[in-house]
Amino acid sequence: MLRLKPNQVIRRYTSQNGTEVIIRTPCISDLDDMLQFINDLVEEQAMILANKKMSRKDESKWLRGLLLKMKNGDIIQLSAEVDGHVVGTAEIKQKVLREEHVGILGISISKRYRNLGIGKVLIAELIRLSKKKGLKLITLEVFETNSRALHVYTSMGFVKRGVIPKHIRYKNRYVGSVQMSLEL
């Protein structure tokens, strides 16, 4: 079984524009960074499901729960760190029972750090670790209007399996969600 420790460095590399990036697991001292990270995405109205800012108390509870799930092997959670700050997060949540072989992927990168290849590197590491964990399938959902995310997932090998019309409410409109999967 794959069990990751807090603040475990997975990979260090230099991105396309010379930025030093550390891919690592999260730790409790990431709290303020993680809070800023999610609240910036909510403020921006990024195409993610979260639409409410988090309080420090709620984020602390969430982060503690996350670290516990990581310790128990229920989730593969990675952060991208640049200059000592979290600029991206990505995870694979393992499903249960007859779907135990399936992981659900989620990912977000801070606005300033998009299009530097960090998303693709995080996904590549998640795929590698998911295989190591014995998962057989990764699924995800993405807004049908999120052309960058669709491009990234397709180029990482994910295949579009269908669209659920009006699945998401975004900026006072209904948007379809694209269902994608990757067999490992």
Ligand SMILES: CC(C)(COP(=O)(O)OP(=O)(O)OC[C@H]1O[C@@H](n2cnc3c(N)ncnc32)[C@H](O)[C@@H]1OP(=O)(O)O)[C@@H](O)C(=O)NCCC(=O)NCCS
């Ligand atoms: C989607 C996201 C995770 C991708 O991560 P990223 O680090 O920006 O992606 P990368 O830099 O690895 O790759 C970006 C690719 O998209 C392409 N791209 C950029 N804008 C695009 C657009 N509007 N339409 C299509 N492709 C686009 C880039 O050219 C690049 O492709 P290439 O490597 O083939 O040249 C990130 O942009 C993000 O977090 N966005 C906001 C939140 C979000 O949408 N999360 C996903 C929810 S499902």
